[in-house]
Amino acid sequence: MTWLITGGAGYIGAHVVSQAANSGLKTFVVDDLSTGISTRLKSEIELRKFSLQDTSSLQALFQEHDFEGVVHIAAKKRVGESVERPDYYWQENVVGYQNLLGVMAKHDVKNLVFSSSAAVYGEPNESSDSLISESTMCSPINPYGETKLECERLSEAFSGETGAKVISLRYFNVAGAGRPDLGDQYIFNLIPIVFDALDRGQQPQVFGNDYETIDGTCVRDYVHVQDLAKAHMDAMEHVVTAQPFYLPINIGTGYGASVAQVLAMISEVTGQKIDPIVAPRRQGDPASLVADVSRAAEILNWNSEQGLREIVSSAWDAWQLSHK
Numbered sequence: 083m084t085w086l087i088t089g090g091a092g093y094i095g096a097h098v099v100s101q102a103a104n105s106g107l108k109t110f111v112v113d114d115l116s117t118g119i120s121t122r123l124k125s126e127i128e129l130r131k132f133s134l135q136d137t138s139s140l141q142a143l144f145q146e147h148d149f150e151g152v153v154h155i156a157a158k159k160r161v162g163e164s165v166e167r168p169d170y171y172w173q174e175n176v177v178g179y180q181n182l183l184g185v186m187a188k189h190d191v192k193n194l195v196f197s198s199s200a201a202v203y204g205e206p207n208e209s210s211d212s213l214i215s216e217s218t219m220c221s222p223i224n225p226y227g228e229t230k231l232e233c234e235r236l237s238e239a240f241s242g243e244t245g246a247k248v249i250s251l252r253y254f255n256v257a258g259a260g261r262p263d264l265g266d267q268y269i270f271n272l273i274p275i276v277f278d279a280l281d282r283g284q285q286p287q288v289f290g291n292d293y294e295t296i297d298g299t300c301v302r303d304y305v306h307v308q309d310l311a312k313a314h315m316d317a318m319e320h321v322v323t324a325q326p327f328y329l330p331i332n333i334g335t336g337y338g339a340s341v342a343q344v345l346a347m348i349s350e351v352t353g354q355k356i357d358p359i360v361a362p363r364r365q366g367d368p369a370s371l372v373a374d375v376s377r378a379a380e381i382l383n384w385n386s387e388q389g390l391r392e393i394v395s396s397a398w399d400a401w402q403l404s405h406k
């Protein structure tokens with residue numbers, strides 16, 4: 083049977099679709115192609131272009147297909163933009179998801195994997211060397227994180243009301259590429275920002291070097307997008323066989339890398355000298371955000387396999403393909 087992947091033409095979605103195909107699982111993609119790119123998908127993958135705001139297209143699709151489950155990845159994900167346009171983010175991320183859940187309930191589709199984010203935690207009020215577990219209090223600090231938390235609440239309610247089996251995967255800092263043509267083409271996060279600076283012959287900025295961390299720069303948990311895609315496979319497999327439940331699960335590596343360490347790895351991989359400019363702290367940046375990944379290991383038997391070197395080198399290969 084077929085799984086519906088919303089946002090399947092996006093950076094993360096296309097990795098999920100590709101891994102599903104490699105493991106013999108049939109997928110169908112819905113994507114409004116606002117940030118997704120249709121050529122990321124092999125020609126045999128069926129793609130329908132519409133927004134989840136469009137309830138009648140959703141209804142029609144569920145009437146035509148008997149979906150085994152849904153992986154819901156489609157969303158707007160730029161934190162800065164969400165601060166400027168909170169209503170737009172609510173409409174796109176929350177109302178779109180409500181539409182999807184309504185149609186799933188009507189067609190009795192009960193297997194669901196929701197793409198959530200570590201942004202639900204906000205700035206956890208814990209010492210900077212402690213890991214973030216799923217029981218850490220959720221307190222988002224921007225509209226993007228608020229939409230993800232609201233979607234988690236909707237997911238839990240959906241499970242309670244319909245008997246659905248639902249996992250929310252809380253992604254930490256996703257980067258890298260499974261294949262060069264599947265890379266992240268946007269310049270919103272640290273690694274592509276640094277590649278872009280190097281391409282322009284400029285030096286990257288480090289936002290603050292006076293944090294209480296190993297070297298004063300912020301620490302994040304960078305997880306390879308290929309490992310993340312595998313976590314989706316494991317979550318899909320799990321929900322199918324489970325009893326009704328709702329569970330958020332962190333997806334990270336359990337290890338932190340500081341901005342300085344990421345820059346050192348980028349320098350090593352690209353062979354370019356990096357002499358960063360120290361800029362003031364960026365508002366809303368916690369010193370350290372590293373996942374406790376024990377639940378993913380316990381429930382999904384999932385562990386990350388790739389480290390910072392693989393993340394940076396695969397991201398660099400993808401960057402060179404799309405920016406030359």
Ligand code: WQD
Nearest residue numbers: 159161199201255271272275287288289300302341364367
């Ligand atoms: C990483 C680190 C910066 C740029 C964001 C979202 C989060 C999630 C992942 C989707 C930070 C530092 C960055 C630069 C720097 N998104 N930095 N110089 O903020 O950890 O997480 O993406 O779910 O919700 O908030 O990622 O890549 O922006 O920054 O020093 O030019 O790099 O301060 O410590 P972030 P990021």
